[in-house]
Amino acid sequence: MEAVIFFVGAAAALAGALGVIAARNPVHSALFLLMTLVSMSVFFLLLEADLVAIIQIVVYASAIVVLFIFVITLLGVDEKEARIEPLRFQRPLAIGFGALLFAQIVVIAGNDWATGQRSVVGPLDDDERSGNVRRVAETLFTEYIWAFEITAVLLVIAVVGGVILARRSGHRPSAEASNA
């Protein structure tokens, strides 16, 4: 049963990924991306990462894809992507480099270079305090509390930076406030 789910999910994920780079229309790309992201959430469920699977749907599939579609509607659909290539041979070279990259990843993984130590941070499931959400929360708020606080700062900086970048420049803030 797990094999069936895996292969159906893998087909959907790969089809979605190829659709993202093949679709002419950016809206279609965004919808193909959504297909891949939902399939990923199925894999996370298969790998016993319940909380990550739900967060994947909530954050990626809703928030990030909606943000993409929002910006596409704001900017207008631009289908006339350049057919002329400023760099000659860019397409074949890109596909060649892609094949090379894939071969490198497989060789590295196949040579056991990426070995790991078992259970450095803590086991997936604890007998006394079981439950994936509880285990993730405990680790996040004990072992990784410092990193967690830093991500809060990172998000604030990103949001403030986004607001400043997207604000219409050339106006004084007071003039803008009175116009609005």
Place this chain on the structure above:
Amino acid sequence: MPEIEIPEITASYYLILAALLFTIGAVGLLLRRNTLVMFMCIELMLNAANLTFVTFAKELDDIGGQVIVFFTLVVAAAEVAVGLAIIVAIFRRRPDVTADDINLLKG
């Protein structure tokens, strides 16, 4: 009816799938010129990395792999917020969002 052998899904299957998705994202980043689609390709690559993390979390029985996914998610969200703001800011100055047109710094 011939018996179909159903393979057991090991970590290698997930890792190969993650490698394929990462490669597709990287190739897309090189092939496409539309900056929005390039961003989606970066999201694909980040997702492939997340799949690797979760696979190793299961394989090595380590909760750390799942916790790291949250930090990747935060970085992805911050990247999308700033990146889309940059695209909107560029769009104000010129009418389309093709990467080839943004060449003012070309040497």
